Amino acid sequence: MRKRIWLGGGLAGLLIAGASYYALADSDALWRIVGGQCVPAQQGQGRPGPCAEVKLDQGVAVLKDRNGPLQYLLIPTAKVSGIESPALLSDGAPDYWREAWRARGYLDARRGQPLPRMALSLTINSQYGRSQNQLHIHISCTDATVRQQVDDLADGLQRSWRQLPVELKGHAYWARRVDADGAGDPVGDAFQLLANGVPGASAEMGRYGMAMLPARFDDGEGFVLLATRADLFEINRGSAEELQDHGCRILQP
Numbered sequence: 001m002r003k004r005i006w007l008g009g010g011l012a013g014l015l016i017a018g019a020s021y022y023a024l025a026d027s028d029a030l031w032r033i034v035g036g037q038c039v040p041a042q043q044g045q046g047r048p049g050p051c052a053e054v055k056l057d058q059g060v061a062v063l064k065d066r067n068g069p070l071q072y073l074l075i076p077t078a079k080v081s082g083i084e085s086p087a088l089l090s091d092g093a094p095d096y097w098r099e100a101w102r103a104r105g106y107l108d109a110r111r112g113q114p115l116p117r118m119a120l121s122l123t124i125n126s127q128y129g130r131s132q133n134q135l136h137i138h139i140s141c142t143d144a145t146v147r148q149q150v151d152d153l154a155d156g157l158q159r160s161w162r163q164l165p166v167e168l169k170g171h172a173y174w175a176r177r178v179d180a181d182g183a184g185d186p187v188g189d190a191f192q193l194l195a196n197g198v199p200g201a202s203a204e205m206g207r208y209g210m211a212m213l214p215a216r217f218d219d220g221e222g223f224v225l226l227a228t229r230a231d232l233f234e235i236n237r238g239s240a241e242e243l244q245d246h247g248c249r250i251l252q253p
Contacts, residue, residue: 027132029132031132034051038077052064052106060075062074062106065138068141070111070140070141071140072103072106074099074100074122076135081135082133082206083124083125083206084206101122118151120142121140121211121214122138122139122212123137123138123209123240124138124211125240126229126230140244140248141246141250142243142244147213153166154177157176159176161175161198161227162174162175168242169242169243173226173228178225180221184221186212191205194210208228209230209239210225210226211225
């Protein structure tokens, strides 16, 4: 028992050390941009400042990421550390995933034409696999190989979680189907779906990275929701962003 406790504590310590390493490059930079520039500019001048958009009523901002020609970030306008924040599971919490999906039009505008629906994805990294301590959802292109793997598996997914029979980018993932509403937006808050659906997830949300990919099923369009758990022994920091390709090679002929 003592050995297991020691190993568990050592694992947590090493994961935290890894997170600290990645956070050395100013882990509060995003919050200073959104909370210190974009929100005041929107409130005072009616313009979002360096952000592409600030929606005060919805509590979100959209910011062009410096990496990739098309990548954008969906960021809360309130201070929310990341996926581990209890605020995400509280009643009335904003549906950040829905807002991130709706923000995909900024990628279309930057490209000059609409991106194919199936080329897009949303991701969030775990507490141990991120560089910023302000929640942000990456809106970007999907890695082409991952896209094909998910397409091959999509029809076998149900509205409950199961572990995929194959690894994605060398890591184990859980997956489930998510329906789309009449407007094509995902139904149900992804954080709640993870916390309430994967055994033990609600007690350790910070260890999970998540991704949402649009999908086609036999009975219509929807989404595949994916989750991976940080595990040092599996060399996995829970960085679901690995499923994306910010170079957007999936758009090439």
